[in-house]
Amino acid sequence: MSSKKFxxxxxxxxxxxxxxxxxxxxxxxxxWLLSQETLQTRLSVxxxxxxxxxxxxxxxxxxxxxxxxxHQLACQTKCQPGMVIETGEIR
Numbered sequence: 001m002s003s004k005k006f007x008x009x010x011x012x013x014x015x016x017x018x019x020x021x022x023x024x025x026x027x028x029x030x031x032w033l034l035s036q037e038t039l040q041t042r043l044s045v046x047x048x049x050x051x052x053x054x055x056x057x058x059x060x061x062x063x064x065x066x067x068x069x070x071h072q073l074a075c076q077t078k079c080q081p082g083m084v085i086e087t088g089e090i091r
Contacts, residue, residue: 012081023079030055030062030074033087041074043088 010025016038023032030052033041040049041064052062052075062074065086 012079014079014082015084017085017087025081026078028075029064029066029072029077029079029083029085032079033074033085038087040087 012023012025013020014023014032015021016033016036021036027035030041033039033051039051041052041062042050044050050061050063053059054061055075057073057076060073063071064074064077065088066072066074066077067084
């Protein structure tokens with residue numbers, strides 16, 4: 001019998017553009033946004049929506065504002081309780 005322990009995911013709350021939503025703690029932010037059907041991390045300088053492309057931080061397309069700090073990489077950042085995310089979405 002295997003003695004492997006599996007990571008149990010704890011449900012937390014994250015604020016996305018002013019709306020509190022459930023998330024799994026330690027899931028990366030880009031994957032969580034995808035699960036929320038939010039395919040935008042920011043707007044380009046020309047106003048076009050951007051989202052993660054490479055998934056490993058190289059392309060920089062997943063830059064997002066987390067807890068008031070701009071240019072955080074969504075694909076490299078783990079979801080944490082109380083996290084506040086702003087995508088700069090057009091409302």
